[in-house]
Amino acid sequence: MAHHKEERTLVILKPDCVQRGILGQIIERFERKGLRIAGLKMVHLSDAELEGHYAPHKDKPFFTSLKNYMKSSPVVVMVVMGIKAVDAVRLIVGPTKGYAADAGSIRGDFSMSGNVTIVHASDSVEAGVSESARLFKDSEIFDYNRADFLHVYGEEELA
Numbered sequence: 001m002a003h004h005k006e007e008r009t010l011v012i013l014k015p016d017c018v019q020r021g022i023l024g025q026i027i028e029r030f031e032r033k034g035l036r037i038a039g040l041k042m043v044h045l046s047d048a049e050l051e052g053h054y055a056p057h058k059d060k061p062f063f064t065s066l067k068n069y070m071k072s073s074p075v076v077v078m079v080v081m082g083i084k085a086v087d088a089v090r091l092i093v094g095p096t097k098g099y100a101a102d103a104g105s106i107r108g109d110f111s112m113s114g115n116v117t118i119v120h121a122s123d124s125v126e127a128g129v130s131e132s133a134r135l136f137k138d139s140e141i142f143d144y145n146r147a148d149f150l151h152v153y154g155e156e157e158l159a
Contacts, residue, residue, distance in 0.1 A: 003149075003158065007085040008038070009128035010135065011093075012120040015073035016111075018042075023076055026106055026119060029092050030080050034152035039079035039132070039141040045070055052134055062115075069116070079132045079141050083157055086125050093121045 011030070013023055031037065045053075050067050057063050080089055094101035098111025098118070110118050122128035132141070150158070 003083065003145075005083045005157070006036075006081045007083070007125050007128060008132055008141075009080050009086045009089050009122040010120070010131035011078045011080050011089060011122075013076035013078070014116075014118060014120065015069060015075060016116045017118045018073050018075060020110075022110060022118075026110075027076075027078070029106060030078075030089065033082075033088060033092060034146075034148070035080050035082040035085055035088060036144075036146050036149075037078055038081045038143070039136045040076065041136075041140065042074050042076050043135070044074050047071075049134060053131065066115075077135050079136055083153055086122060086128055089121045090123070093119050 013026055017023060017026055027037070027040075047067065050070055051058055054063065054066060057066065082088060092106060094105025094107035096107070096117055097114040098107040098116075099113070101108035101111065103109060106118055122131050146152070
């Protein structure tokens with residue numbers, strides 16, 4: 001089913017995305033690009049999950065406020081897959097500071113903040129694997145081909 005060249009990335013639709021009622025608009029951008037939603041659920045992230053996810057930041061002064069923000073609402077977590085998915089998702093999402101992000105990117109269109117940034121996206125192939133494993137059981141990630149898969153990629157990309 002899934003193509004051997006596909007990458008896995010974790011996307012978190014953060015509390016501001018949920019509270020502003022823009023989940024559908026954000027998910028649509030990944031689907032419209034041709035990426036595959038392989039897992040999707042709404043959750044309340046626990047302290048342990050947040051400490052694991054944000055481990056590099058846990059000693060920084062902003063960590064408590066970051067954790068409080070991420071626990072202020074349920075979030076939607078997604079495993080997104082496709083060939084070159086990590087780079088494609090990061091391009092769609094845009095740079096962290098919404099006020100500096102290009103129009104057309106999620107943050108460029110929906111965020112004015114450097115902290116309240118609508119979405120999280122894995123920053124590497126390795127992070128995509130480890131972050132999705134932290135929040136999803138294998139049984140929650142679905143292996144299927146989108147009906148348009150052969151029309152999203154060129155023949156040489158699928159070889």
